[in-house]
Amino acid sequence: MSESIIKHALKTAATLIVFAFVGTAMLAYIFDITRAPIEASERAARLALFKQILPESAYNNALLNETVDIAPNELLGNRLPTVANIAKLDGQLSGVILEAVTHDGYSGDIKLLIAINADGTVSGVRVLTHKETPGLGDYIDIAHGNWIKLFDGESLSKTPAKQWQVKKDGGQFDYMVGATITPRAVVKAVFKALQFFEQNKEVLSASSTKAQTQKD
Amino acid sequence: MSMYKEITFNGLWKQNPAAVQLLGLCPTLAVTTSAVNGISLGLATALVMSAANGAISPVRKFVPNEIRVPVFILVIAALVTVIDLSINAFAHPLHKVLGIFIPLIVVNCIVLARVESFAAKNESVPSLLDGFMMGLGLTLVLGLLGGIRELVGKGTLLSGLDLAFGPAAKQFVLTVIPDYHGFLLAILPPGAFLGLGAIIALRNWIEIRNAEKSSTSSHQAEPAMSH
Secondary structure, rough: OOHHHHHHHHHHHHHHHHHOOOOHHHHHHHHHHHHHHHHHHHHHHHHHHHHHHHOOHHHHOOOOOOOEEOOOOOOOOOOOOOOEEEEOOEEEEEEEEEEEEEEOOOOOOOEEEEEEEEOOOEEEEEEEEEOOOOOOOOOHHHHOOHHHHHHHHOEEOOOOOHHHOHHOOOOOEEEEOOOHHHHHHHHHHHHHHHHHHHHHHHHHHHHHHHHHHHEE | OOHHHHHHHHHHHOOOHHHOOOOOOHHHHHHHHHHHHHHHHHHHHHHHHHHHHHHHHHHHHOOHHHHHHHHHHHHHHHHHHHHHHHHHHHHHHHHHHHOOOOOHHOOHHHHHHHHHHHHHOOOOOHHHHHHHHHHHHHHHHHHHHHHHHHHHHEEOOOHHHHHHHHHHHHOOOOOOOOOOOOHHHHHHHHHHHHHHHHHHHHHHHHHHHHHHHHHHHHHHHHHHHHH
């Protein structure tokens, strides 16, 4: 009797193992054959996003490959290490693309992609991910409005620090009535990203050449 | 032949997963902010359900009763991952629209429910059809719910179609109510509950009316025969 129970248990376990093994093998195979196409399309999608905020004429290097590691810091709001993409025109620093996160949104983090020209002006800003209220706070997203383009051409020298606020707080940036928290968070995040750029300009241009020599 | 008809009728109307069985409501309620979103999630679920039912039915005799649920979950999770990776690799624009929904399908209990209650007991072809029809029934409800929420909330229909079919599809977006300022409640989660409640009520009303009609017509038939 007990022998038949053990036999049954072993048979059951063996069946489960066979299913797990077949499943794992199938996943490994599919993962392997899809990895290259997925990477390629992700890179293409990222490059297409970069093109929206940094004109193609502004650089002639391999934007995706030229990066600088950025440790978690307060100005960009990133809690994990991230990378900045460095744009170069004929070997000269022409701009950087920074990823910034703000925790001051109405609900959840807002992730931003900010392109800054070498002279410190904003080339373009896009919202990567957000969880703001649909129909109210989501106009920061290019899919729901052109508000985010207000930042194009702005810089720390053009607009004094006091003006880097929404109009309600006495600044110069427009907002929509009923959703002030969201634009307030984005304005602050872009302002801080520009400060980060000013403070780390040397590092960004210096280590990018190092990264390049490593790649070569 | 009548068996296939019954499976189809069950999936689309009588045992409709979203309006009758009320299974897998989490993605149903979360995703249906627009008609395109609802239909996309519905079709992705239909694909997974057909594949899961079709894969489990042939091996059902090899699975001991005690471990059937872990085996089913293993198969479903593996299939969803395979479909997710394949769509990402070979139909990337589609993945942009469906991408966030596909992993959600693993936790959708309607998939496991159909595998357990149908595919584990029936032949492959009927199982495959059952999975597909249940998925299609879900798609109908999700599309309807998404359409209602989009129309009431934003005054448009089919917005976001360009994400699936390229910028050219933007002209198919219908602005039903021009100059509409939006009714936020419909887009927010409570709108999903209200909308689904309305759909279930509508379905029950049609069902009851049909039942009454058939019973009154049979009552009328009786005296006619006695005369």
